[in-house]
Amino acid sequence: MTALERIEAVVSLHAALDRTVSPSERPFDEGAxxxxxxxxxxxxxxxxLPARDFPDILQARRSRYNPAAVALGAVELSNVLHHSLVSSPTAGGIRELTVLMVVTQPSDPLGVGVYRYAPDRAEAVRLGDVREHLRASLLQxxxxxxFPVLLFVVAxxxxxxxxxxxxxxxxxxVDAGVLVQNLYLVTEAMGLVGCAIAGFTDARVASLLNLATTQLPVMAFALGRPG
Ligand SMILES: Cc1cc2nc3c(=O)[nH]c(=O)nc-3n(C[C@H](O)[C@H](O)[C@H](O)COP(=O)(O)O)c2cc1C
Incomplete structure (x- = not known):
């Protein structure tokens, strides 16, 4: 198999697996x-990161569903993503994962919208309220x-x-799972709350995030401040 054939086969396998999940009944109007x-x-x-004992962080880590109804600061977001990504090992050291952020509660300098995380900056993908599309992309x-921010791990x-x-x-x-565990641990270390999310429709998430065909959404993570 050539590299191109391998890539095409994996992209179509991913899409076939996605079709085994029934999407939300909420309408998803791509044109809107x-x-x-x-x-x-x-x-x-x-x-x-704040100095906290690793055993404490490990034992305290939980999936949380009741964050405070407040936005997340850009400093917190930058710290969570930086520390989670730099400390994640990957197979062969290949950096195939990127993180996209959907901000639903604005916090200067990030307005509501979709952003791609780069080490020192956020690249806006879509600016504006995408909450209805996001709801229609999730099973929950x-x-x-x-949550004020949802992160998507894209391979x-x-x-x-x-x-x-x-x-x-x-x-x-597996690389995505390693990153998700780091997101949990860094979130806990910073006194924030989060929850991994696997329940979403890839095709809708890909439209929402404007992903290329080879960019596959593999996990999501909701992030907020403690309630
Ligand atoms: C790979 C993965 C996917 C998950 N997906 C979801 C999800 O879609 N929805 C949800 O409510 N929780 C999800 N969770 C959270 C789990 O339900 C949670 O980790 C589990 O119940 C154990 O609870 P704890 O994280 O508080 O220890 C996911 C966790 C992992 C690791």
């Missing part, structure tokens, strides 16, 4: 999404009404499958 944009928002530089729409199948066999499709999900 805010337009795609390409603006940059500078993020605050990350700061060191209530996450949208309580780009192109780079790893140029190097590895199709079986690497599995490893991409």
């Amino acid at each position: 999404l805010p337009p795609v944009t390409s603006e940059f928002v500078e993020l605050p530089a990350p700061t060191p 729409p209530e996450f949208v009404d309580v 780009d199948a192109e780079a790893p499958l140029e190097k590895y066999a199709m079986r690497h499709y599995r490893t991409m999900h």
Whole structure:
């Protein structure tokens, strides 16, 4: 198999698996999404994590469903993403994962919308209220009404499958799982609350986040301040 054939096979496998999940009955009108944009928002530089004992963090970590009804600051977001990503090992050291953020409660300098995280900045993908599309993408729409930010872990199948066999499709999900555990631990260390989310429709998330065909949504994580 050529690299291109491997990539195409994995993309169609991912889509076939997605079709085994019934999407939400809420309508998803792609034409009503805010337009795609390409603006940059500078993020605050990350700061060191609070000094807390690792055993305490590990034992305290939980999935939380009742955050405070307040926005998340850009400093907190920058810290969660920086510390979670830099400390995540990946198969072959390939950095195929990116994180996209859907901000539903604005906090300067991040207005509501969809952003792609880059180490020092957020690249706006769509600016505007996407809550109805987000609800229609999730199997538990209530996450949208309580959490100010939802993160999506996206795996780009192109780079790893140029190097590895199709079986690497599995490893991409292990990489995503490692990152999700770090998101949980860093969230806990920072005194924030979060919850992993696997219940979503890939096709709708891909439209919402304006993903390329080879960019596969693999996990989500809701993030907020404690209630
Ligand atoms: C890979 C993964 C996917 C998950 N997906 C969801 C989800 O879609 N919805 C949800 O409410 N919780 C989800 N969770 C949270 C689990 O339900 C939770 O971790 C589990 O019940 C154990 O609780 P704890 O995290 O508080 O220890 C997920 C957790 C993991 C690790």
